Structure formats: structure tokens, C-alpha cells
Amino acid sequence: MPLYNIISSSLHVMLAEEFIYMGEPNPVVPPGATRVIVDKSVNIIPAEAFYWNRSIVELICHVGVKTVERWAFIRCRSLRRVIMPGVEVVETRAFFFCTALMDVECDKLERIEEGAFGYCSFLSSINLPSAKIVEGMAFSDCEALTKVNFGKELESIGEMAFFDCHFLEQITIPLKDGMFSDDNIFQRCEELKRVDLVGGEIQQVIIAIATFLMEKWRKDMNEAIDSINQILPDTPAGDNDDEGEKAFAIREWITKVLRNATDYLGQTPLHFACCNKNMTVNIIQLLIDAAPNSVSHADNDGLVPLHIACGTTNVTPNIVQLLVDAAPASVRRVDSDGMMPLHRLCKNETIDEASALEILELLKEKCPEAVRHATNINGELPIHLVGGWKSPEFCSNLIEAYPGSERMTDGNGLLPLQYACAHNTRATVEYLYKLYPDAINHTTGGGYPIHSAIFGVIKKTESFSDNADIVKFLLDCDPNANVKLQKAQGRKSLLHYACHLSYNDSNIHAALEVLQAIYDAHPEAIEDNTITSTIESYHQQVRTFINGQLVYSRQAKDHHVMSTPDGNGRLPLHKALQNNVRLGSIKLLVKGNPHALRTHDNSGTLPLHVASQHHNSSNVVQYLIGLDTTTLDALDKEGDTALHIACRSAKYDTIALLLETYDAVSVSKRNAYGKLPIDLLWEIPEVDDSSSTLSCATGQY
Incomplete structure (x- = not known):
């Protein structure tokens, strides 16, 4: 061919x-x-x-x-x-x-x-190194199957997965709890006699325990690991009507081994104890005695037990002292993030303040240079971390140890004040501001401290109202600083920046407080087209707030509306004050018609009188007086001053403002009916301590 x-x-x-x-x-x-x-x-x-x-x-x-x-x-x-x-x-x-x-x-x-x-x-055999989920009956009636090898990713094996695999002898699995939920997984697997761990995990566990020199623990672990292959051959496999006990035995064995072993993070029992909320000095001492080297042993992240203890809620000064005495060099150990134990303490936001201060003194004494050590990740000094989570006293302690550190930036250019604005309380922010007032004008990545405070509302998981208080403080702390005009990346106004953040049900109340404070400080920002053009992307309650204020913004621009009184002689400013409209909108209405401040309605009532009677915010009253102090003595047709009207309406905050800030102007004046302000206050069925203050001012106490 x-x-x-x-x-x-x-x-x-x-x-x-x-x-x-x-x-x-x-x-x-x-x-x-x-x-x-x-x-x-x-x-x-x-x-x-x-x-x-x-x-x-x-x-x-x-x-x-x-x-x-x-x-x-x-x-x-x-x-x-x-x-x-x-x-x-x-x-x-x-x-x-x-x-x-x-x-x-x-x-x-x-x-x-x-x-x-x-x-x-x-x-007869199968290798499944990547298997995660094995559902029911997956290998049922594979009569020749003798060996199955899983990898470390295995999460679960379903019911009767290996039912009737009569010749299955050996299975390799990871040391992981919760994989076997059903007892019939190995029903009628009569020959199943051996369980191995993935990747030599048995030997790794034994070596780890040997490293800690805990002889009894090592012996117990050896026995626990080997026990499954001792009991499995005699464990019933079950039959058609009996699910057997092999899966149950393996599940119980895994639980026992995990209870005795260290984890994959390389942590010793002492590490575990140091992060346990129930740790005591006696337990820590027992573990140190059993394995002296463990107190200096670093886990896979470079953490020694002292690191972990300093980051734990219930750590006490006695426990820290014990760990330091057992391994003095551990106070200088640096973990993989570049943190010393002092940094972990400074970042611990749940520890008792008194305990934290005592531990701080101990760590500073043993390692004074720690206060000057910056971390690897963000270049943070302890003062940066403390600024974010600790009290003014704690901050003061660190700054005394490292003078001038309140002015130092981290690796990202952030000051301690910016950490405090994002995560801390108003008290800590005030303390850091007084040390370095110009910090409120420090910009990092286009953002100022006030942006950190605003953004903190969505970053925190609790105490959201602290950020609202911080925002209010920053807006008021320095009238000459014009914090209200600071823009993110030089473009977005504070109002625009705050509107755009993504809020949820847990933080929206605090977010609205922040928005209201920003709006009251600089209401003109609402006139920016970028706010109205993107309003549909805002949280529903943010949209409602903005839309409500836009009504007054548009009204303020209509000169005819602003200057035309109603049938009672009242201008839009009078009516807005009666309706408790926010300070920001009042500012816009005044801007729209400045003459309205001195315009009486048909009853001789000025806007200040209306505010003193109806408005719940003394800030609005103070704003109106600041624009024209002569209105303090102005009378309506009944001869009442603003103080008379505030007393008749029991507006205690306004009364206190008029007495304390404006030297009790008109406190001794009588109205057309011969009444002093104090007389009008006493006529109210229920009065509080404000009446005592007013009595002192009039000499009638």
C-alpha cells in the first residue's frame, strides 16, 4: 500500500x-x-x-x-x-x-x-484541593472509593455525601470546625479508619506546642490528634436504618483538637489569654510559668502578648506590669505595622480611662522613646492615635513627654487635631485647638479639620452627636478664621460636602445637626447651583432639609415679596420668626430686606419682639440684636420690650441671654400696664430658676 x-x-x-x-x-x-x-x-x-x-x-x-x-x-x-x-x-x-x-x-x-x-x-480516589462545598450524596455508592483528599478551603460536607462507600479507608481534611453538620455523611463506610490533616497540620501543631515548652500541653495535644485514628476503626458505620457515628466522632475530634491547639496566626495560649475579656493576673502568671518564652514570642503579625494586652478592653495595670516584668524588652517590640505596645494602648478606645493613664505611665517609664516613634503604615505618633480616641488629660500627658508634637503631622500630613475631629469628642478638640489654634486652617489632601469632623459622622459606629458638637465648635471658635468658607479640594462648600455623604438610619440625626450648623453659619452656600443640581442623590432627610431652606432662599431674592406686608402689617421676616425658621434662613431673609429689622407690624411689634415671643433659639435673638442693638429698648403698643415679651412667653434661654449678655437692659422698665418683666414671669403658673435670676437683677429677691 x-x-x-x-x-x-x-x-x-x-x-x-x-x-x-x-x-x-x-x-x-x-x-x-x-x-x-x-x-x-x-x-x-x-x-x-x-x-x-x-x-x-x-x-x-x-x-x-x-x-x-x-x-x-x-x-x-x-x-x-x-x-x-x-x-x-x-x-x-x-x-x-x-x-x-x-x-x-x-x-x-x-x-x-x-x-x-x-x-x-x-x-477509587480523588483529589479535591480547592473544594469548598460538597453537597449531599455527592459521592454516594462509589463502591471502589478508598481515599479522598480535600484541601484547606473545605467549608462543608452535606448529608450522606459518602453513603455506601464501603471501601473508603482514609480522608484528608483541614482542621476546621463546622464542616460536618450531619451524622450520616459516612453512613455504611465500614472501612473508614483514618483521618489526616491537610498539609501536615498535625506536625505543625505539635511543633508549635513544643516551641512553647509546654510539656503537658504537648502531650495532651499529641494524644488528642492521634485519638481519632484510634477510635475510628471501632466506630459504628451504621446501616440502612442507622446513620452511624463516624461523622459525629470526627466532628467531636476536630472540636477537641481546636480547643487544645494554637491557631494559624502563630499565636500562643498566652496571646489568646491576653485578648480574652476574662483574663486575670493569675491566668497570665500560670501561662508565663508554663511557657516562659511565650511572653516574648511574636505571632505572624509581629505581635507579642504585651501588644495584644494593651489593645484589650479589660486589661489592667497589674497585667501589663506582669508582662513587662517577664519580658522587659517587649515594651520596645515593634509589630509588622510599626506599632509598639504604647501605640496599641493609645489606639484602644474601649479601655477604662484611669487604667489607661496608669498603663501609659508604666510604658513611658520603661520606654520613654516610644512617644517619638512613628508607625510604618501611616507614620503615626502616639499623639495622633490618642487624638483620635482619648481624653484631653491623656493627650496632655503625651504632649508633655514630647513637647510640640501637637504640631506634627503623620505620614499622610494629618495633625492630631484632625484625628480628634474625626473620632474624638469636643473636649479633646478644644484642648488641641488651644495648644495650636492655627491647626484649624491646616489642609491635607484638600481637606481641613472641619471636613474630618463632618466625615467622621459616617465613619463612626456610635457617639455620632460628638461630631456635630465638634463642627459647631470649629465654626464658632475663631470668627476671624472664616472656617465656614473652607472648601474641600478648593471647590465644594461645607454644605455641599456634607450633603453628598452617604448616611444611614443610625447617623442621619447627627448628620442633620451638622448640616443645620453649617447652614446657620453660612446660608449663602445653599444658593450654589451644584447643591440643587445633585439634590436627588442626597439622603431623603437631607433632601427634605435642603428643600425646606430653599423656600426661604428663593423668597429672600424676591424684593416685592420681601417688602410687602400682609394684612397685619407683617413682613416675611416677622412670619418666619413666628414659625421658628432656622437661623440660616433668617439671615437670608434679613439680607433680602435689611429694613425689615426696624419695621413694626400693626401692633407695633418688631422682628426682635416676635423672636422673643415665639422662637426657640436664643441664637436667633442674639443675631437680631447684633444687627441693631437699639431694638432692645424698642416698645410695642403695650409698652413691652423684648425682655417683657420673653418673660411673658417663658423663653428662659432668651431671658438669660438678655440679662447676662446685654446687662439687664429694660429690666426695671414698666410697660403700659405698670408691669415689670419679673411681674410677667411670676404670672406664669410654672416658672423655673430663671425667675430667681431676674429677681436678683431687679432687686426683688
Whole structure:
């Protein structure tokens, strides 16, 4: 036969044995084709694609195939080998009843659904290094199966997953709790006698314990680890009516080992004790005595027990003293974030303040240079961390140890004041401001301290109102600083910046307080088109607030409306004051018609009189007086001054303002009915201590 004919004949036979699968739902496999090769254009083998095919012997997938859908190869009784290096999901009964299947390569397989490999009678072993979820009956009735190797990713194995795998002898799993939820997982697996841990974890645990020189612990751990392979051979496998006890035994064994072992973070029992809320001096001492080296042992993150103790809520000075005495050098240890134990203490926001101050003194005494040490990650000094979470007293202690540190920036250019604005209380902010007043004008990344305070509302998980108080303080602390005009990145006004943040139900109340304070300080910002053009993206309650103030902003620009009184002679300013409109909107209305301040209505009432009677904010009254102090002595038609009116209406904050700030102006004046302000206050059925103050001012006490 010519050579050409021989080659052609051989090529024809070879091609006939292979079938290139292009992803069609119901492929027609040529007679005699035994090998299916999945084309690179295909990433999913669809459901029932090769249902009951009797000729396929081998399936070869490229790495891009990710899913084999349900029933794709069910009852392919000649299928012996499956190569699917990239498949992540094998769906329900995808290879069910593939009775000749012997070899499965699936290193990326993560999810094995119900009955996926059920009744694969010739499958003797399988490696599943990436498997996470194994659903019920996944390998049921795999009668030849003797060995299954899982990897460290395994999370759960479902009910009856290995039911009737009579010859299953050994299974490799990670040391992880909660993987076995059902006791029938290994029902009728009579030969299951051995459990191994992934990647030599048994030896790693033993070495770790030996490192800590805890002889009894090491002995107990050895016994605990080996116990499963002692009891499993005699543990009942169950039968058709009895789920057996093998899964239960393995589950209990895992729990026991985990209770005795260290974790994957490289932490010793002493580490665990130092972060336990129930730790005591006696427990810490016991662990140090049992394993002296553990007090200096750093875990995978470079943390020694002293680091962990200083970051724990219930740590006491006695515990810290014990750890320092046992390992004096530990006060200077630096973890992988560049933090010393002092930094961990400064960042501990839940510790009792008195205990924290006592521990601070101890650590400073043992390691004075720690106050000058900056961390690796953000270049933070202890004062930066303290600014974020501690009291003025704590801050003062550190600044005395490192004078001038209140003016130092971290690696990101942030001052201690900016940390305090974001995370702390008004008291700490005030303290740091007094030390360095110009800090309120310090900008980092286009943001000022007040932006940190505003942003802190959404960063914190509690005490949101602290940030509202901080914002109010920053707006008022220096009239010459014009904090109210500071813009984020030089573009966004404070009002625009605050409106755009994403709030939730837990912080929206504080957010509204912040918005109101900003608006009252600089209401003109609401006239910026960028605020109205993006209003639909704001939180619902923010939109409601802004829309409510826009009504007055637009009204203030209408000169005809602003200067036209109603039937009672009242201008929009009178009516807004009667309706308790916010200070910011009052400012806009005054700007829209300055003459309204001195305009009497038909009853001779000035805007100041209206505010003294109706408005709940003494700040509004103070604002009106600041614009025109002569209105303090102005009388309405009944001869009442603003003080008379405030007394008649029991507006105690306004009364206090008029008496304390404006030297009791008109306190001795009588109105048209001969009444002093104090007389009007006494006529009210219920009065508070403000009446005493007023009595003193009039000499009638």
C-alpha cells in the first residue's frame, strides 16, 4: 500500500476517535468517537449535553471551562477519564452513574452539587484541593472509593455525601470546625479508619506546642490528634436504618483538637489569654510559668502578648506590669505595622480611662522613646492615635513627654487635631485647638479639620452627636478664621460636602445637626447651583432639609415679596420668626430686606419682639440684636420690650441671654400696664430658676 494511503488511513482513524465539542446543547457524537475535547470557545458544558452517551471514554476540558451543568454526563457508562483543570462547579448529578469513571483531575473544583459523582463505581480516589462545598450524596455508592483528599478551603460536607462507600479507608481534611453538620455523611463506610490533616497540620501543631515548652500541653495535644485514628476503626458505620457515628466522632475530634491547639496566626495560649475579656493576673502568671518564652514570642503579625494586652478592653495595670516584668524588652517590640505596645494602648478606645493613664505611665517609664516613634503604615505618633480616641488629660500627658508634637503631622500630613475631629469628642478638640489654634486652617489632601469632623459622622459606629458638637465648635471658635468658607479640594462648600455623604438610619440625626450648623453659619452656600443640581442623590432627610431652606432662599431674592406686608402689617421676616425658621434662613431673609429689622407690624411689634415671643433659639435673638442693638429698648403698643415679651412667653434661654449678655437692659422698665418683666414671669403658673435670676437683677429677691 502506498505510504500516502497508510498515513491517510491512520489520520482518519485518529480523527474518528476525537470529537471537538463546540458548546451545542445536544451534540451529535459520531459513532466510534471516544474522546470529547472541549473547544476553547466553550466555558460551560450545558445541562444534559451528553446524557446517556455510551461511547465516550475520555473528556478533556481546557482551563477556561468553569461549569459542568446538571446531568451533563449522566449514565455515560463508558466514561473513564475526566480532565477539567479549570472547572469550579459540577452541578447536580453531572457525572451520576458513570460506572466506569476511574480518573478525575479537577484541581480548581470548588462546589460539588448533589449526587454529582454518585454511583461512580470504579472511582477509587480523588483529589479535591480547592473544594469548598460538597453537597449531599455527592459521592454516594462509589463502591471502589478508598481515599479522598480535600484541601484547606473545605467549608462543608452535606448529608450522606459518602453513603455506601464501603471501601473508603482514609480522608484528608483541614482542621476546621463546622464542616460536618450531619451524622450520616459516612453512613455504611465500614472501612473508614483514618483521618489526616491537610498539609501536615498535625506536625505543625505539635511543633508549635513544643516551641512553647509546654510539656503537658504537648502531650495532651499529641494524644488528642492521634485519638481519632484510634477510635475510628471501632466506630459504628451504621446501616440502612442507622446513620452511624463516624461523622459525629470526627466532628467531636476536630472540636477537641481546636480547643487544645494554637491557631494559624502563630499565636500562643498566652496571646489568646491576653485578648480574652476574662483574663486575670493569675491566668497570665500560670501561662508565663508554663511557657516562659511565650511572653516574648511574636505571632505572624509581629505581635507579642504585651501588644495584644494593651489593645484589650479589660486589661489592667497589674497585667501589663506582669508582662513587662517577664519580658522587659517587649515594651520596645515593634509589630509588622510599626506599632509598639504604647501605640496599641493609645489606639484602644474601649479601655477604662484611669487604667489607661496608669498603663501609659508604666510604658513611658520603661520606654520613654516610644512617644517619638512613628508607625510604618501611616507614620503615626502616639499623639495622633490618642487624638483620635482619648481624653484631653491623656493627650496632655503625651504632649508633655514630647513637647510640640501637637504640631506634627503623620505620614499622610494629618495633625492630631484632625484625628480628634474625626473620632474624638469636643473636649479633646478644644484642648488641641488651644495648644495650636492655627491647626484649624491646616489642609491635607484638600481637606481641613472641619471636613474630618463632618466625615467622621459616617465613619463612626456610635457617639455620632460628638461630631456635630465638634463642627459647631470649629465654626464658632475663631470668627476671624472664616472656617465656614473652607472648601474641600478648593471647590465644594461645607454644605455641599456634607450633603453628598452617604448616611444611614443610625447617623442621619447627627448628620442633620451638622448640616443645620453649617447652614446657620453660612446660608449663602445653599444658593450654589451644584447643591440643587445633585439634590436627588442626597439622603431623603437631607433632601427634605435642603428643600425646606430653599423656600426661604428663593423668597429672600424676591424684593416685592420681601417688602410687602400682609394684612397685619407683617413682613416675611416677622412670619418666619413666628414659625421658628432656622437661623440660616433668617439671615437670608434679613439680607433680602435689611429694613425689615426696624419695621413694626400693626401692633407695633418688631422682628426682635416676635423672636422673643415665639422662637426657640436664643441664637436667633442674639443675631437680631447684633444687627441693631437699639431694638432692645424698642416698645410695642403695650409698652413691652423684648425682655417683657420673653418673660411673658417663658423663653428662659432668651431671658438669660438678655440679662447676662446685654446687662439687664429694660429690666426695671414698666410697660403700659405698670408691669415689670419679673411681674410677667411670676404670672406664669410654672416658672423655673430663671425667675430667681431676674429677681436678683431687679432687686426683688
